[in-house]
């Protein structure tokens with residue numbers, strides 16, 4: 001099922017997502033729907049809050065196809081901070097340069113409730129950092145300095161009013 005994507009400034013995007021205690025049938029269905037939605041919207045990642053579910057679940061496009069992680073947590077970051085342009089399905093038509101660590105290590109649980117550990121670099125590491133930010137209520141516009149943030153928020157507000 002295609003899910004509706006929550007757009008900025010929906011308050012759910014600012015909330016911290018809650019831990020998932022059990023992989024229920026409902027969570028598995030949500031995982032399927034998130035993958036379907038991510039693919040249809042041409043996204044490379046999608047987090048629970050973006051589809052109105054304030055829970056720690058993310059879908060990502062990996063080199064082996066789409067994957068879903070439950071309760072993901074970045075345990076290590078390394079390498080240079082790299083500045084690269086990013087978009088977000090919750091901020092249509094906004095592209096911002098964001099600094100991210102080159103590599104990350106992530107701890108999570110998969111849909112079979114098995115603990116998994118992922119170590120990755122480059123573009124995928126960037127996606128994981130972007131999506132786990134969503135679980136903490138952080139959007140790419142929150143990465144801007146105050147002045148640029150005020151300017152952009154004004155622009156987005158005008159667009160919503162129109």
Ligand SMILES: [Zn+2]
Nearest residue numbers: 087088089090
């Ligand atoms: Zn996003």
